[in-house]
Amino acid sequence: MRIGIARDQRRRRYMEDRHTAGDVAGGTVLGVFDGHVGAAVAEHAAAEALAAIHAALARGLDGEPLWRAVFAGLDADAQECGSTATLVLVRGSEVSAAWVGDSRALLVSATGREVLTPDHRLGRVDEHRRVTAAGAMILPPYACDPRTGNGLMVTRSLGDRALRSIGIVADPEVARARAGPGAVGVVVATDGLWDVVDEDRAAGVCRTLDPQAAAGRLVAEVAERDGRDNVTVLVARF
Numbered sequence: 001m002r003i004g005i006a007r008d009q010r011r012r013r014y015m016e017d018r019h020t021a022g023d024v025a026g027g028t029v030l031g032v033f034d035g036h037v038g039a040a041v042a043e044h045a046a047a048e049a050l051a052a053i054h055a056a057l058a059r060g061l062d063g064e065p066l067w068r069a070v071f072a073g074l075d076a077d078a079q080e081c082g083s084t085a086t087l088v089l090v091r092g093s094e095v096s097a098a099w100v101g102d103s104r105a106l107l108v109s110a111t112g113r114e115v116l117t118p119d120h121r122l123g124r125v126d127e128h129r130r131v132t133a134a135g136a137m138i139l140p141p142y143a144c145d146p147r148t149g150n151g152l153m154v155t156r157s158l159g160d161r162a163l164r165s166i167g168i169v170a171d172p173e174v175a176r177a178r179a180g181p182g183a184v185g186v187v188v189a190t191d192g193l194w195d196v197v198d199e200d201r202a203a204g205v206c207r208t209l210d211p212q213a214a215a216g217r218l219v220a221e222v223a224e225r226d227g228r229d230n231v232t233v234l235v236a237r238f
Helices: 039-056 061-074 127-132 161-166 200-208 211-226
Strands: 002-008 016-024 029-038 083-089 094-100 105-109 113-115 135-138 142-144 173-178 183-189 231-237
Touching: 002 016, 016 039, 016 105, 016 135, 016 183, 016 231, 029 039, 029 183, 029 211, 029 231, 039 061, 039 083, 061 083, 061 094, 083 105, 083 183, 105 200, 113 200, 127 161, 183 200, 183 211, 200 211, 200 231, 211 231
Parallel strands: none
Antiparallel strands: 002 231, 016 029, 029 083, 083 094, 094 173, 105 113, 105 183, 135 142, 183 231
């Protein structure tokens, strides 16, 4: 795959996004990590992701067992610092994704697009029920620990061990898709993109531009629409 990468700190004091991209065992990996309360967990995950996937593949793991092993290795022992994680593995026509949090992956075809990674936020009924059952206090849009008042918008993350008691877990959700004859590519980005640019627009840019130009165009549109969050965009084309 041909890959383009663009990023921008925007109006935040620090750049807490990290990313990874590379080849493993006959496939291509794309990943983004959106840190919060510092970049340490995102930094760790981005640095270790390719090696963790390679090791899991070497053990013969596939599907959900592969991703559970990978995410267990990426989950840093951090009490209050954390990160989203969205990883996509493309091998031939098979696209496998795993994620915690709200960094999103999009599979783009010539005529449509498919969101592979629905956000882990309270807007999802299943996630709302899960963290509420674990004891979370809901102060929209945050799931909070009733003892401390600390909370997150995302309902799953790496790190954030202090919030495990209210269901903020590092267990990934896993999705599989097949890139058919009309497949164009994949867009993987932190929520700094998706908060201001919708999936149809991102898919259109992926279809019409070279990967690096597409990634740069999408980040430029975040600035044009006054997006304020850190943004990282990876665009890959078959």
